[in-house]
Amino acid sequence: MNDGQLWAIRQDPTAPDGWSGWTELGTPQVGLTGQPMVARNKDGRLEVFMLGADGAVWHIWQDPAVADGWSPPRWHSLQGQGGPFSELAAGAHADGRLVVFAVAASTSPQEANAIWQRGQLLAGGWSAWRPFTRPDGSPTVRDPALALDANKRLQLWLGTKGSGRLYQLKQTAPNSAEWNQQEWDFQSPSSTDSANEPEPADG
Amino acid sequence: MPITQGTALGQNQDGRLELMITVDTGSSDPQRSGSVWHVREVSEDPGWPARWRSLGVALESGFGGPAPAIARNKEERLEIAVTTADALLHIWQTEPNGDEWHHDSLGRPAGQVLTRVSPGLAQNEDGHLQAFVLAHSDSEAPL
Numbered sequence: 325m326n327d328g329q330l331w332a333i334r335q336d337p338t339a340p341d342g343w344s345g346w347t348e349l350g351t352p353q354v355g356l357t358g359q360p361m362v363a364r365n366k367d368g369r370l371e372v373f374m375l376g377a378d379g380a381v382w383h384i385w386q387d388p389a390v391a392d393g394w395s396p397p398r399w400h401s402l403q404g405q406g407g408p409f410s411e412l413a414a415g416a417h418a419d420g421r422l423v424v425f426a427v428a429a430s431t432s433p434q435e436a437n438a439i440w441q442r443g444q445l446l447a448g449g450w451s452a453w454r455p456f457t458r459p460d461g462s463p464t465v466r467d468p469a470l471a472l473d474a475n476k477r478l479q480l481w482l483g484t485k486g487s488g489r490l491y492q493l494k495q496t497a498p499n500s501a502e503w504n505q506q507e508w509d510f511q512s513p514s515s516t517d518s519a520n521e522p523e524p525a526d527g
Numbered sequence: 528m529p530i531t532q533g534t535a536l537g538q539n540q541d542g543r544l545e546l547m548i549t550v551d552t553g554s555s556d557p558q559r560s561g562s563v564w565h566v567r568e569v570s571e572d573p574g575w576p577a578r579w580r581s582l583g584v585a586l587e588s589g590f591g592g593p594a595p596a597i598a599r600n601k602e603e604r605l606e607i608a609v610t611t612a613d614a615l616l617h618i619w620q621t622e623p624n625g626d627e628w629h630h631d632s633l634g635r636p637a638g639q640v641l642t643r644v645s646p647g648l649a650q651n652e653d654g655h656l657q658a659f660v661l662a663h664s665d666s667e668a669p670l
Contacts, residue, residue, distance in 0.1 A: 328663040331636045334599075335655035346636035349659070355591075357534070360647030360659040368652030372659055467594055473568075474542030479620070481546060483534050483552065510566055511578045526572040 328356050330374065330384070351401035354378040361413055372409055377409020381426055381442075404453040406440035408432060413468035416475035418498035421446065425456060425468050425480060430448070432437030437464050437480075459491040459505055533645060540603035540623035543568040548579070548585075548606065550617065562586060562638020563595055563609065563618070584618055584630050585610060593645040601654035608646040608658045609634075615646055615660050634651050640665045 348472040355377035362372050371385040381402040383484045402424065409426035416422050423443035430436045439456040444469045459465065459482060467483035477495035480503075484491070489509050496502040530656040535547045563586070564579035586609065589638035596608045596616075604620040604645045607628075635641050639662035 328642050328661050329639075330659055331639065332657055332659050333633055334651070334657040336656075343633060348636070357644070359596070359645035360661065362596075362598075362647040362649035362657075362659060364649060364652070370649050370651060370657060372647060374661075398562055467534040469536040469546070469594070471536040471538055471544060471597075473538065473544055479536065479544065481534055482537055483548075486578050508575060510575070513564060513579050513581050 326490075329358060330360060330372065339498070341440040349384060349394060350398050351387075352376050352382050352401065355480060356382070358411065362412045362414055363416050363422050364478060365422060371414075371422060373402075373414040375409055375412060375426075379429055379431070381407075381409060381424060402450065402453075404442070406432070406434060406453040406455070407491055409440070411466060412446060413466055413480065415470035416474070417443070417478060418472060421499075423478070425469075425470065426453075427468060439465065439468075440463070440466070440520065441511075457493065457503055459493065459507075489511070535595045535607070535645075536662075537597030537599065537605050539567065539605060540599065543604060544622070545597065547582075547597060548562075548573075549566045549594055549609070563607065576588060580626075581629050582607075582618060584616075586616075591645055596646050596648035596658070598648040598650050598656055600650065600656050606648065606656060608648040610641055610643060612643070612647050613641070614633060615641065615658060618660070635638070636662050638665065640663055 332349055333346050334344045348438040350504040356374050357376045357377055360372050360374050362370055364370055369386040373383045375383055376382045384399050384400045387395045390396055408429045410429040412426040414424045420445040425457040426440050428436055428438045439458055440453045441456040442453045443451050464485040465482040466485050469481045473479050476498040484489040492506045493503045533549045537545045540541055543598050545567045547563055551565055563582045566576050591608045598606055600606045603623040606619040609616045614632040614634050616630055621627045631635055642661040644661050
């Protein structure tokens with residue numbers, strides 16, 4: 325599906341329903357797949373990260389100096405070793421540096437399912453792709469999700485293929501390169517939880 | 528035990544993280560086959576509750592694929608975006624740190640079909656949310 329384009333819609337208090345119309349943000353020539361992961365730069369500009377059909381991470385960022393508001397010529401690739409990737413997550417350290425985590429695809433010539441990270445440098449620009457700690461005992465991870473917690477530490481949560489187990493990786497301190505790991509197996513909602521509750525698939 | 532389909536992580540106004548997943552519950556009731564479940568950090572050990580809770584928002588039949596996206600809006604309420612077959616849905620807390628959620632459709636770009644992947648959602652510097660979807664032209668749409 326190479327004709328897919330990224331589209332955006334924005335809250336607009338002057339619009340009747342509170343949202344602007346849809347704006348097209350295009351695609352790199354290779355095409356886009358997967359989830360747009362959005363993070364905010366220290367200076368306030370949003371940056372969108374997506375996987376291309378080539379398995380590379382592509383990004384586009386707001387640029388107030390340009391008429392349409394986005395980086396010319398739109399999409400740029402964060403190339404390097406580690407890929408092709410199958411999933412990614414993006415966020416910002418407490419100090420404002422953006423960071424991207426990507427899971428290597430099964431077709432990766434290096435280690436399939438390995439996790440890689442690449443981040444903005446304090447001096448500007450981006451680091452190279454670097455291997456990231458892989459959860460102990462985790463055969464296949466999926467669905468990375470990233471956010472800062474109340475203590476300004478990044479938390480990276482990872483799902484596992486074929487099970488409900490989740491891995492929580494947490495920075496030991498704000499901006500730290502050291503992470504702690506914990507595993508969680510949350511249970512299905514109880515049937516009395518809510519009138520709209522779906523039935524648990526199995527106890 | 529539900530099979531996790533997609534995860535998203537957000538932070539409430541009070542600092543507590545909120546983890547959300549989309550699940551295919553396998554229910555024979557088509558109105559209930561897909562849902563968004565969430566857990567929120569608690570102050571007591573071990574820091575998270577034992578069970579998922581449902582957001583109480585019914586998604587369409589067969590839903591269970593793309594993860595939601597989470598951001599906090601200008602009023603400090605969590606807001607979630609979910610891609611369904613024909614529209615982008617947004618679901619929001621009715622008050623900061625609250626557990627009542629309302630939802631509405633944001634539709635889709637004219638003449639486009641949404642790709643069944645997760646959306647993106649973030650707050651601009653001016654406080655306004657912006658949502659992102661992948662879509663391709665609808666070849667069956669009338670010219």
